[in-house]
Amino acid sequence: MWVVIAVDGGRSRIRINKKGRKNAKTNKHGFIGEWVEPKLVTIYVVDEQGKKVKNNEIKIVNDGTYEDYKGFLPILEMHLISLGISQAKQVLLIADGAEWIWKHIPPLLKKLKSPDATYQLFDFYHVTERLHKFADVAFSDDKERNNWFKKARRTLKKSNAMTIIRQMDEFISEATGERCKTMVIQRNYLLRAYRERRLNYAKVITQKLPIGSGAIESLIRQVVNLRIKGNSKFWLKENAEIILHLRCQWIAESWDNFCGSIFNSFIQPQTG
Numbered sequence: 001m002w003v004v005i006a007v008d009g010g011r012s013r014i015r016i017n018k019k020g021r022k023n024a025k026t027n028k029h030g031f032i033g034e035w036v037e038p039k040l041v042t043i044y045v046v047d048e049q050g051k052k053v054k055n056n057e058i059k060i061v062n063d064g065t066y067e068d069y070k071g072f073l074p075i076l077e078m079h080l081i082s083l084g085i086s087q088a089k090q091v092l093l094i095a096d097g098a099e100w101i102w103k104h105i106p107p108l109l110k111k112l113k114s115p116d117a118t119y120q121l122f123d124f125y126h127v128t129e130r131l132h133k134f135a136d137v138a139f140s141d142d143k144e145r146n147n148w149f150k151k152a153r154r155t156l157k158k159s160n161a162m163t164i165i166r167q168m169d170e171f172i173s174e175a176t177g178e179r180c181k182t183m184v185i186q187r188n189y190l191l192r193a194y195r196e197r198r199l200n201y202a203k204v205i206t207q208k209l210p211i212g213s214g215a216i217e218s219l220i221r222q223v224v225n226l227r228i229k230g231n232s233k234f235w236l237k238e239n240a241e242i243i244l245h246l247r248c249q250w251i252a253e254s255w256d257n258f259c260g261s262i263f264n265s266f267i268q269p270q271t272g
Contacts (some may be wrong), residue, residue, distance in 0.1 A: 001053065002046050002209055003088045006216035007076075007095045007105065009037040010224035014066070015234035033234045038244055039072040040064035042219050042252075043079060050208030054253075062219055062248035066241050069100045077108060086113040092204065093118070094213050096126040097189060102196070122198045124211040127190065128153050131164070134186040137179050138171045157211075159202035161194045223247040 015031040022029050043061040045053040054060055061079050065071050085091065091114050095101045102120070109118055131152050139145035152164050168187040175183055193199050201211045227247060228240055235243070249258040 001048070002090045002092055002207065003043065003083070003085065004046055004210065004215070005041065005043050005080075005091065005093045005105075006213045007039070007041045007093075007101050008213055008216040008220060009039050009098065010064075010220040010229070011035060011037055012224055012229040012240065013234050014237045014240055017236075031234065036066060036237075038064050038066050038224055038228075038240070039069065040216060040219055040223065040244075040248070041072075041076055041079070042215050043083065044215065046209060048208070050210070059254055059257075060252045062223075062252040064223065064244050064248055066237055066244065069104055073104055073108060076105070077112065080109075080112050080114075085109070086115075088115055089117065090207075091115060091118040092121060092209055094121045094123060094210065095216075096123050096213065097193065102198075119200065119204060120196070120198045121200065121204060121211065122193045123213040124157070124201055126213075127156060127193065127199070130186045130189050131156070134168060134171075134183055137182045138168075138175075156199065157201050157205070159200050161190060161199045165191055165194065219248070219251060222251050 012035070013033045014036050016034055018030045018032065020029075041061075041063055045058050047053050052060070061083065063075055063079060065075055091109065093105060093109065095105075106120060132149055135145045135149045135152070139148060148167075152167070155161075155163050165187060168183065168190070172180060172183050172187060190199075204211055223244060228235060228243055249255050
């Protein structure tokens with residue numbers, strides 16, 4: 001069995017109350033709305049057929065926070081220790097190209113003695129978005145653009161990223177100005193992922209494992225987009241944090257256990 005760890009960030013607005021006198025008419029302080037990124041994680045086990053295992057002994061873990069990565073990492077570490085990540089046979093970490101993820105989570109896995117068979121993978125569909133952006137600039141003809149993109153996508157899935165990078169370099173050598181700049185950005189994204197060995201889709205597919213971060217995207221939609229994010233929704237950060245955590249438990253179908261742990265903490269409080 002494999003342990004899959006998927007990490008990503010959402011987007012919603014919090015309110016920061018203004019200081020000073022309250023509004024004379026409303027008797028309330030005004031506020032400033034600010035977009036922030038809640039960071040979420042889902043951890044689950046898949047069997048030999050690539051299907052999620054979900055029973056009383058093996059549960060899905062969902063969690064997140066509105067803190068920065070320094071606040072997120074202890075939460076992730078807590079869950080990984082609780083799951084006994086050091087006893088896992090194989091682990092897959094899948095995420096987009098966010099720098100904070102790849103800078104901090106792999107060292108955390110190493111610290112917790114994650115198994116040697118730990119694979120790191122850029123989300124396939126995020127990478128193909130980069131290929132699409134490159135094709136939009138490289139080709140003026142729709143048919144040529146679509147043909148190149150489809151072929152590049154198949155090549156990427158076979159883990160032949162260097163073939164695509166060489167093709168990109170040929171187009172870049174003939175481009176100038178903003179067009180060239182845009183293509184270089186997309187090429188560099190792919191080159192970085194290749195050098196870091198995070199494009200090994202062929203091997204992951206043979207293991208019947210996910211190559212996309214659909215699980216975490218679904219969690220963000222259910223937790224953030226459908227409840228916290230929305231027109232005219234401005235949450236106090238501490239309230240958004242509570243709702244985020246509660247909805248993570250609900251969607252993981254661990255609500256009863258979660259409530260039970262809270263009640264037990266009142267009945268039998270831990271002493272330092």
